Amino acid sequence: xxxxxxxxxxxxxxxxxxxxxxxxxxxxxxxxxxxxxxxxxxxxxxxxxxxxxxxxxxxxxxxxxxxxxxxxxxxxxxxxxxxxxxxxxxxxxxxxxxxxxxxxxxxxxxxxxxxxxxxxxxxxxxxxxxxxxxxxxxxxxxxxxxxxxxxxxxxxxxx
Ligand code: HEC
Numbered sequence: 753x754x755x756x757x758x759x760x761x762x763x764x765x766x767x768x769x770x771x772x773x774x775x776x777x778x779x780x781x782x783x784x785x786x787x788x789x790x791x792x793x794x795x796x797x798x799x800x801x802x803x804x805x806x807x808x809x810x811x812x813x814x815x816x817x818x819x820x821x822x823x824x825x826x827x828x829x830x831x832x833x834x835x836x837x838x839x840x841x842x843x844x845x846x847x848x849x850x851x852x853x854x855x856x857x858x859x860x861x862x863x864x865x866x867x868x869x870x871x872x873x874x875x876x877x878x879x880x881x882x883x884x885x886x887x888x889x890x891x892x893x894x895x896x897x898x899x900x901x902x903x904x905x906x907x908x909x910x911x
Pocket of ligand 1: 791794795796798799801802805827834846847848849850860863864867893894896897898900901904905
């Protein structure tokens, strides 16, 4: 999966103006962006959701089911914030948010709700401790990511 760090800009002293960075996301910690910058915030949040999915997958592979609970819970909590990070018309050159988000707002909101429901079910499945059920539910969570991305996120441009 190509992950591009977008929306990061730095004002360089000396009047060079804005320099934007783009590079592969390698899981290195980043400082929390300005919380008023919704586009930077949602990138930060989505990256964290992605990191949680990845870590959860690794824990499941290693048979550490109970340890995946915090990751599933983090995704549930993040899902609650998605709506507020997409105020009407909040796009930019670096944002992959599609106009359809605001044209089909109810559908978009429902997508965030599906993520919440599936992630919450994952928390419960982890509590149950059965690897096959956890694996199946994780796939459903992944499906809810894809469902929203397919409708509301612009595809990666080819390198
Ligand atoms: C309700 C819709 C929705 C759901 C559900 C959703 N996403 Fe996203 N995601 C988006 C949108 C829209 C963008 C593009 C935002 C932008 O560029 O402004 C995005 C961007 C991303 C990015 C790229 C962030 C960046 O730095 O550019 C990652 C990674 C990501 N999502 C992972 C996930 C994962 C993993 C899940 C499921 C666990 C998920 N998303 C669920 C809508 C969603």
